[in-house]
Amino acid sequence: xxxxxxxxxxxxxxxxxxxxxxxxxxxxxxxxxxxxxxxxxxxxxxxxxxxxxxxxxxxxxxxxxxxxxxxxxxxxxxxxxxxxxxxxxxxxxxxxxxxxxxxxxxxxxxxxxxxxxxxxxxxxxxxxxxxxxxxxxxxxxxxxxxxxxxxxxxxxxxxxxxxxxxxxxxxxxxxxxxxxxxxxxxxxxxxxxxxxxxxxxxxxxxxxxxxxxxxxxxxxxxxxxxxxxxxxxxxxxxxxxxxxxxxxxxxxxxxxxxxxxxxxxxxxxxxxxxxxxxxxxxxxxxxxxxxxxxxxxxxxxxxxxxxxxxxxxxx
Amino acid sequence: xxxxxxxxxxxxxxxxxxxxxxxxxxxxxxxxxxxxxxxxxxxxxxxxxxxxxxxxxxxxxxxxxxxxxxxxxxxxxxxxxxxxxxxxxxxxxxxxxxxxxxxxxxxxxxxxxxxxxxxxxxxxxxxxxxxxxxxxxxxxxxxxxxxxxxxxxxxxxxxxxxxxxxxxxxxxxxxxxxxxxxxxxxxxxxxxxxxxxxxxxxxxxxxxxxxxxxxxxxxxxxxxxxxxxxxxxxxxxxxxxxxxxxxxxxxxxxxxxxxxxxxxxxxxxxxxxxxxxxxxxxxxxxxxxxxxxxxxxxxxxxxxxxxxxxxxxxxxxxxxxxxxxxxxxxxxxxxxxxxxxxxxxxxxxxx
Numbered sequence: 001x002x003x004x005x006x007x008x009x010x011x012x013x014x015x016x017x018x019x020x021x022x023x024x025x026x027x028x029x030x031x032x033x034x035x036x037x038x039x040x041x042x043x044x045x046x047x048x049x050x051x052x053x054x055x056x057x058x059x060x061x062x063x064x065x066x067x068x069x070x071x072x073x074x075x076x077x078x079x080x081x082x083x084x085x086x087x088x089x090x091x092x093x094x095x096x097x098x099x100x101x102x103x104x105x106x107x108x109x110x111x112x113x114x115x116x117x118x119x120x121x122x123x124x125x126x127x128x129x130x131x132x133x134x135x136x137x138x139x140x141x142x143x144x145x146x147x148x149x150x151x152x153x154x155x156x157x158x159x160x161x162x163x164x165x166x167x168x169x170x171x172x173x174x175x176x177x178x179x180x181x182x183x184x185x186x187x188x189x190x191x192x193x194x195x196x197x198x199x200x201x202x203x204x205x206x207x208x209x210x211x212x213x214x215x216x217x218x219x220x221x222x223x224x225x226x227x228x229x230x231x232x233x234x235x236x237x238x239x240x241x242x243x244x245x246x247x248x249x250x251x252x253x254x255x256x257x258x259x260x261x262x263x264x265x266x267x268x269x270x271x272x273x274x275x276x277x278x279x280x281x282x283x284x285x286x287x288x289x290x291x292x293x294x295x296x297x298x299x300x301x302x303x304x305x306x307x308x309x310x311x312x313x314x315x
Numbered sequence: 316x317x318x319x320x321x322x323x324x325x326x327x328x329x330x331x332x333x334x335x336x337x338x339x340x341x342x343x344x345x346x347x348x349x350x351x352x353x354x355x356x357x358x359x360x361x362x363x364x365x366x367x368x369x370x371x372x373x374x375x376x377x378x379x380x381x382x383x384x385x386x387x388x389x390x391x392x393x394x395x396x397x398x399x400x401x402x403x404x405x406x407x408x409x410x411x412x413x414x415x416x417x418x419x420x421x422x423x424x425x426x427x428x429x430x431x432x433x434x435x436x437x438x439x440x441x442x443x444x445x446x447x448x449x450x451x452x453x454x455x456x457x458x459x460x461x462x463x464x465x466x467x468x469x470x471x472x473x474x475x476x477x478x479x480x481x482x483x484x485x486x487x488x489x490x491x492x493x494x495x496x497x498x499x500x501x502x503x504x505x506x507x508x509x510x511x512x513x514x515x516x517x518x519x520x521x522x523x524x525x526x527x528x529x530x531x532x533x534x535x536x537x538x539x540x541x542x543x544x545x546x547x548x549x550x551x552x553x554x555x556x557x558x559x560x561x562x563x564x565x566x567x568x569x570x571x572x573x574x575x576x577x578x579x580x581x582x583x584x585x586x587x588x589x590x591x592x593x594x595x596x597x598x599x600x601x602x603x604x605x606x607x608x609x610x611x612x613x614x615x616x617x618x619x620x621x622x623x624x625x626x627x628x629x630x631x632x633x634x635x636x637x638x639x640x641x642x643x644x645x646x647x648x649x650x651x652x653x654x655x656x657x658x659x660x661x662x663x664x665x666x
Contacts, residue, residue: 070509140529164502164533192493261320261622268634269626270641271320286628287638289662 003042003090004029008083009062014146018114019081020054023063023091030060035121036098036186036214039063041080042090049076052117052188052214053094054147056124063091066146068114098188098214100125105182107133108175110197112189113144118214119188120147123154136175138163138189165196172197176204188214223266223303224284230306234258234315235277249301249313260301260315267303274299278312281305322620322637326577328647329358330445331654332550333432333453334573335583336373337364337440338469346389352396354386356575357442361386362431364440367407368394373433373442374409379426438469439571439583448651450658454548455519456569457556458587463565465591470584470599472573475610478618479551479572479580480640484633485613486553486570487545489524495608500538502530510628512664513635520547520636528560537601539566549658550640551580564589568602578618 006023014020025031038052051065067080083089100122107126109119116137126133134156139145141162151157160171176185176197185206187197194215201211225248232241232249243252250272253260263271267285276299283293285300292298299313336355342364343349351365354376361376363386374396376386383400391397395404395412404413409430411422432443436453443451458467475482485491489508492501514521525542534540541559548554552571559566567587572580586598626634639657646657 263623264626266628268628268630269622269624270634270638271622286631287634289664291662 003040003092005088006063006091008085008087008089011083011085014066014148015144017144018066018068018146020064020066020147021080021083023065023089024061026088031055031063031094032060033063033094034096035100035125036118037094037096037121038098038118039065039094040092041065043076043079049080052098052121054117054120054124054150056121056150057128063094066114066117098186098212100186101184101212103182103184104131105184106180107131108179108183108185109133109135110138110172110175110185110187110189111135112138112187112193113140114146115187115189115193115214116146117188119186120150122186123157124150127154134158136160138168138193169196169200172200173204176201176206179204179206179210184210184212186212191215225303227282227305230308231310232306233278233310233312235312236315243305248303249305249311253301253315262302265302267300270300272300272302274301275314276311277314279310280307281311282307320622322622322641323644325644325648326358327445328644328654329550329574331443331448331647332451333434333441333443334358334551335439335472335571336362336442336573336581338472338583339435339438339440340469341472342366342440348390348393350390350393352386352388352390354384355581358444358574359576360444362442363396363428364433364442365390365396366393367396370407371433371435371440372407372430373440374405374430375428377428378403378405379411379428380414385428437585448654450651450655452518452548454552454571455546455554456552456585457546457554457567458569458585461556461565461567461587463589464567464587465589466587466593466595468586468595468599470586470602472581472583473606474575474579474581476579476614477610477616478577478620479574480620481613481616481618482570482572482580482582483547483551483553484620484636485609486555487547487632487636488630489632490627490629491612492526495612496605498534499605499608500534500540501526502533508629510631513632514661514663515639516661516663518549518658520549520632520639521545522632531560535601536561537597539568541566549643576618 005026007026008021009024010022012020033053033055038050041049041051043049053063054066055064067077069081070077098118109123111119119135123133123135136158138160163171185201194213226246229245230243232243241252241256243249250260250262261271263269267287270287276297280296281299282305284303287300288298334357336357337353342351342353345351345353352363355362355364362373363376364373376384378385378398380403381400383398385396385398388397388399395406397404402415403411406412409428411426432446434441437456441453458464509524511522511524522545530540539557541557544556546554555568557566569585571583574580620637642657646653
């Protein structure tokens with residue numbers, strides 16, 4: 001995977017829970033991105049987290065990210081909050097799953113809490129292009145409102161504080177009612193907020209191809225299934241398979257007509273727990289504890305791979 | 316559809332743990348002297364529970380003679396259980412000590428009913444069916460340990476048509492609060508649960524979580540919203556020690572599910588709090604509302620847990636609980652040392 005080393009140039013306490021980080025490439029290169037991009041941040045050993053960029057069109061010398069501290073998260077946001085200015089970390093190149101379409105119609109942007117980051121980048125770009133856009137921001141209170149300086153530089157940013165259903169539904173309905181045919185809707189925020197907007201947009205007559213969203217979830221470990229090809233020997237079945245790059249052991253077994261016991265496909269449930277007879281497993285699961293992983297005798301084949309060229313399993 | 320695969324092939328490991336069977340109050344309700352007997356079922360084993368010579372006893376609920384239930388008999392002279400059918404009398408060891416039909420004949424060696432380890436703690440009577448390895452303890456309960464608590468309530472037990480495993484998972488499941496208890500325990504806006512570190516310490520599954528403080532505004536005053544600290548003695552106990560947001564006082568919700576069978580359970584609950592003036596009915600009634608929200612849903616699940624169920628990362632507590640049950644079951648099949656290692660090897664994730 002392509003990563004680059006960046007230095008934390010500036011940290012800003014946006015709210016009691018949210019800090020923004022300016023990450024400058026150590027090799028002095030400029031950053032290239034599109035609105036809606038995110039980067040993988042290697043916050044610590046085995047802690048890879050994705051954060052959206054809130055860069056404006058002219059922010060070309062650093063990645064701008066915002067991190068909300070999740071007290072009960074798995075440590076990614078907590079690790080990020082221990083960073084100091086001057087620290088160096090690894091990040092991936094930007095990727096986009098939340099693309100700003102390049103047509104000319106009016107744009108409605110809606111953000112809930114820390115979901116502001118990708119839509120802030122969109123709003124800054126749209127404004128620079130003189131395109132019509134409104135950014136609706138929902139937050140718990142003024143104290144919880146991040147990026148006040150950046151928001152002040154935008155033309156139209158209605159702020160909605162402390163709303164809960166049914167008032168929240170009413171305000172969103174007002175925002176979403178009577179959509180012009182050429183309008184587009186982009187939104188990002190916590191899950192229930194997203195569900196609500198998605199449903200209301202449907203009710204208000206938005207056609208689904210003009211509605212764009214990025215689910216912003218409580219921090220979860222991103223599942224990395226990448227890895228090189230290796231040979232897999234299934235001792236009991238007497239079968240040898242080649243696991244292709246990016247293919248899981250379970251996928252390869254199923255493709256070969258076998259029916260392995262499996263369920264969650266993300267290394268959390270334990271259904272496919274298997275004994276390793278030979279070879280070094282490359283653990284990607286969240287099921288085994290560190291001692292079990294270190295023992296090298298157990299593997300979760302729905303997600304885990306092999307560190308060498310050959311793995312022999314008791315299957 | 317293919318046959319389902321149960322999480323554990325062998326449930327006999329559960330016999331090595333202490334399980335609650337009745338409250339002292341129930342024994343007293345059955346008999347003013349508080350000696351019983353009463354009948355209960357634990358892991359499909361029918362039990363007669365009584366107090367003989369001031370000590371609680373649990374025996375297989377079957378007279379050796381014609382297999383009538385001793386639990387419908389009575390306690391004589393505070394020290395013997397008498398069978399209701401022909402009057403055979405049993406002492407605390409389970410041996411028959413008197414056969415009225417032929418009082419002078421020798422008592423056959425087989426005239427006994429198996430007795431099990433039995434203890435009273437927290438106003439609850441506990442039984443361990445298999446004490447051969449003698450390596451388990453009565454579950455932890457904070458109610459009388461923390462001097463801040465001014466009132467301890469031992470609730471009346473309740474039965475569910477559900478397994479003890481399901482009941483335990485239901486009590487500790489963070490993802491269902493927003494769906495099953497909106498407005499009671501949780502605000503629907505918080506439907507994405509936290510994924511928290513889960514530790515194994517001294518045979519307890521421990522974890523901690525802080526639900527959103529904002530919910531204080533929308534939840535009823537009796538809702539025990541606060542920082543939630545779980546110390547759960549395996550396999551079916553939950554000690555949920557809460558520091559209430561509203562007044563920074565401790566509040567304890569303790570529950571232990573007792574496996575009647577693979578598909579039914581009897582549930583014991585202790586509530587402890589610091590308000591001497593609070594009528595017991597108030598926290599009990601609130602729990603009744605919560606239970607009435609859970610029960611109709613949980614009773615639709617099959618009793619046994621299956622590997623075929625689809626788990627999410629947010630089901631971490633259930634996933635890790637199941638992992639431990641599976642290890643305990645497999646270890647018990649291997650023997651005493653493996654079982655002790657599986658139960659008492661600490662695994663800590665939190666810092």
